[in-house]
Amino acid sequence: xxxxxxxxxxxxxxxxxxxxxxxxxxxxxxxxxxxxxxxxxxxxxxxxxxxxxxxxxxxxxxxxxxxxxxxxxxxxxxxxxxxxxxxxxxxxxxxxxxxxxxxxxxxxxxxxxxxxxxxxxxxxxxxxxxxxxxxxxxxxxxxxxxxxxxxxxxxxxxxxxxxxxxxxxxxxxxxxxxxxxxxxxxxxxxxxxxxxx
Numbered sequence: 452x453x454x455x456x457x458x459x460x461x462x463x464x465x466x467x468x469x470x471x472x473x474x475x476x477x478x479x480x481x482x483x484x485x486x487x488x489x490x491x492x493x494x495x496x497x498x499x500x501x502x503x504x505x506x507x508x509x510x511x512x513x514x515x516x517x518x519x520x521x522x523x524x525x526x527x528x529x530x531x532x533x534x535x536x537x538x539x540x541x542x543x544x545x546x547x548x549x550x551x552x553x554x555x556x557x558x559x560x561x562x563x564x565x566x567x568x569x570x571x572x573x574x575x576x577x578x579x580x581x582x583x584x585x586x587x588x589x590x591x592x593x594x595x596x597x598x599x600x601x602x603x604x605x606x607x608x609x610x611x612x613x614x615x616x617x618x619x620x621x622x623x624x625x626x627x628x629x630x631x632x633x634x635x636x637x638x639x640x641x642x643x644x645x646x647x648x
């Protein structure tokens with residue numbers, strides 16, 4: 452990770468660890484203490500980022516925490532991982548992963564804002580957000596693809612992933628207008644962004 456992206460994060464990152472078997476939670480806290488960028492905290496209230504297993508916690512909407520969440524779960528099928536990400540996790544790290552992978556996921560999550568705590572909204576990657584914004588500007592998917600330097604299929608997949616993330620929150624947004632209204636309401640795009648550029 453570049454120093455530029457590290458500078459965007461207030462260090463050390465306060466990390467709450469919960470909904471994990473005790474031995475795994477203790478191991479994660481040990482990993483956090485060994486990295487200068489992170490420090491474990493006793494409660495989620497004082498945390499910048501949460502590390503938990505949402506499958507242990509009942510699989511509820513993760514954005515309800517009002518903080519970025521890194522899912523730290525046993526290895527799972529792709530469908531389970533997709534559902535966890537759609538529920539609002541900023542990242543998914545299998546418990547078989549190594550310390551650096553989890554720490555990098557925490558640092559990346561710390562750069563994620565959760566502007567509407569208590570109201571579910573999906574966490575979008577930078578590429579998904581860019582594709583969504585340009586597509587909502589009434590560009591065709593082919594135009595967005597040319598501008599992003601990807602294939603139209605890739606743009607289509609970004610839009611499908613965004614819809615799937617909303618579906619995971621119980622919101623069915625079949626039309627472009629539905630997606631536009633919800634993205635504006637959730638602050639994923641701003642009205643000014645739609646008329647500029």
